[in-house]
Amino acid sequence: MNAFEYASPTTKEQAVKLLGNSWTEAEVLAGGTDLLSLMKDHIVEPKRLVNIKSIKELGGIAGTAKSGLRIGALVTIQELLDHPRMRKEYAALVQAAEGISSPQIRNMGTIGGDLCQRPRCWYYRAGFGLLGTQESGEPLVPNGDNRYHAILGNSGAALFVNPSSLAPALIAMNARVKIYGAKGQREVALEKFFTAPTTGSQREYDLQPNELVTEIIVPPLARAKSATYEVRQKEALDWPLTTASVVLTMTGNTVKAARIVLGHVAPTPWRSTEAEAAIVGKAVSEATAEAAGKAAVEKAKALSKNGYKIQLAKVAVKRAILLAAKGGTR
Amino acid sequence: MSDEKNKSDQQKSGVSRRSFLKASGISLGVPLxxxxxxxxxxxxxxxxxxxxxxxxxxxxxxxxxxxxxxxxxxxxxxxxxxxxxxxxxxxxxxxxxxxxxxxxxxxxxxxxxxxxxxxxxxxxxxxxxLMQGEKLHPLQQAFVDNDGQQCGYCTPGFVMACKAFLDKNPSPTPEEVQKGLGGNLCRCGTYMGVRAAVLQAATMHKGGKNHG
Structure with a gap:
């Protein structure tokens, strides 16, 4: 790891002043679970690290399922899981957080960090740039080992998958993200926060180098049913191959409204309006849930080695719908 | 090898492997x-x-x-x-x-x-x-009793992960133990011993013994 300057400001105003005008100047240190590894591998080489953990207003969970929730960006994954109301009222979020299977990572990692972490694409992690290219600019992923890469939204230059475990659940819940920066406060729908970069110097989210995610706002969800279903290879210490998060508003067994978001299938969390359209107005059954799963992958295109993920995504959507309809508990 | 034998070996040579490695390092420049x-x-x-x-x-x-x-x-x-x-x-x-x-x-x-x-x-x-003088902590003793280590490289980290887990959940079920230790790898594959050690340490705790 290169040497750097370190500051631990106590207000968000100080923090954004300490951040740079370009991405190479400074990085935000929260849980650090991924950032320090990226720095050790010289993938990210900031000249200054701004530790935001001493900024008290960035912590804490407030509100209820009736009023809506405000989750501070510094809330750890474990704090989410330990929150008394979360398990009952926000099942999809809790199940997504449980998928982060290492207690140490859950103790250290924050919700803001989960949303802003960099892709796990092994070409990026091995120093071939965000888009995984040779020095000549030739892309490495299409003909390389792309078994974990995108099956949806993969017609552009970015073929990695968004690594966030929590974003699909939060987007299904229609969450918004509050951002503070040199130009003041702004709020963005989390669904619009993620972007697929077209060049290697861009980021995968709508943040400027001197901006900070400060909190996540989850609207009232008291009457909705939700669930997240994750497919992964190993029980512990593994990344999802595919996840699906669903939030259903139901009358009896009939779906009145649905939001269905897939994770780890595209360069951004992937909202499937096709799956939503397939289930709305229907009673939840094996057959209708399966039809929604099928609709979710209608436009999927496999790369050379990741065709299996289309089947996983289909099944994840089906099982998430069935799980949510049961009340979100397995 | 007993602890006593170990100690006398070290006294004989007068220098531990670690202090030798440290002394043989060459300091490059003056730290600023x-x-x-x-x-x-x-x-x-x-x-x-x-x-x-x-x-x-x-x-x-x-x-x-x-x-x-x-x-x-x-x-x-x-x-x-x-x-x-x-x-x-x-x-x-x-x-x-x-x-x-x-x-x-x-x-x-x-x-x-x-x-x-x-x-x-x-x-x-x-x-x-964890050790109190020459006495192992009950959790360390449970690792010994249940063959919870082989090469030993993962053991200190595993013991601390188990300690934190038991501090938060003193009477876990076997399923909770399995999930609660998901953040540590052992390439020798001692997981069964480690899980048994945690359950033993939890039982001793329930029996009123000090868990630290």
Whole structure:
């Protein structure tokens, strides 16, 4: 790891002043679970690290399922899981957080960090740039080992998958993200926060180098049913191959409204309006849930080695719908 | 080999492997310690540390210790290289394997992925704190009784992960134990022994014995 300057400001105003005008100047240190590894591998080489953990207003969970929730960006994954109301009222979020299977990572990692972490694409992690290219600019992923890469939204230059475990659940819940920066406060729908970069110097989210995610706002969800279903290879210490998060508003067994978001299938969390359209107005059954799963992958295109993920995504959507309809508990 | 035999061996040679390695290292140049500089941000003073060495104070196993390190030095490196507290092991150094697990501020963390400078002001507990004189901590004894280690490299981290787990959940079910230890890897495959050790330590705790 290169040497750097370190500051631990106590207000968000100080923090954004300490951040740079370009991405190479400074990085935000929260849980650090991924950032320090990226720095050790010289993938990210900031000249200054701004530790935001001493900024008290960035912590804490407030509100209820009736009023809506405000989750501070510094809330750890474990704090989410330990929150008394979360398990009952926000099942999809809790199940997504449980998928982060290492207690140490859950103790250290924050919700803001989960949303802003960099892709796990092994070409990026091995120093071939965000888009995984040779020095000549030739892309490495299409003909390389792309078994974990995108099956949806993969017609552009970015073929990695968004690594966030929590974003699909939060987007299904229609969450918004509050951002503070040199130009003041702004709020963005989390669904619009993620972007697929077209060049290697861009980021995968709508943040400027001197901006900070400060909190996540989850609207009232008291009457909705939700669930997240994750497919992964190993029980512990593994990344999802595919996840699906669903939030259903139901009358009896009939779906009145649905939001269905897939994770780890595209360069951004992937909202499937096709799956939503397939289930709305229907009673939840094996057959209708399966039809929604099928609709979710209608436009999927496999790369050379990741065709299996289309089947996983289909099944994840089906099982998430069935799980949510049961009340979100397995 | 008994502990006594071990000790006499070390006395005979007069130098441990570790002190030999340390003494044989060659110091390159004089370390520069500059402390910090203060910059004004919105009328308030903010301290900037590094990139050269700065003085930090860590509270390790109840004792305050001051070291001079660069901000890039991890908690694990500060303890192992600067303070000779070598129980926690550096294995993957990427927040994955768990061999470096310490309890910081009451929570199990990967110390390879915490900067020493950010660990100031929080109690840091390492595996060294568990033994009382020559007596093993009940959890350590449970590892011995249940064959919870083989090569031993993952063991100190595993013991601390188990300690943090039992502190939070003193009467776990076998399923909870399995999930609760998901952050540590053992390439020898001692998981069954480790899980049995945790359940034994939990039972001893229930029996009224001190768990530490």
């Amino acid at each position: 310690v500059v402390g910090h500089r203060v910059i004004n941000v919105n009328g308030q003073e903010v301290k900037l540390y590094g990139p050269t060495k700065t003085s930090i104070t860590l509270t390790i196993n109840g004792a305050k210790q001051t070291v001079e390190v660069e901000p890039r030095v991890t908690l694990l490196e500060a303890l192992r290289h600067e303070l000779d507290i070598t129980g926690a092991k550096r294995v993957c150094d990427r927040a994955t394997c768990g061999a470096c697990t310490m309890i910081v501020g009451g929570k199990a963390v990967y110390s390879c992925t915490v900067l020493a400078i950010e660990a100031q002001g929080k109690p840091i507990t390492t595996v060294e704190s």
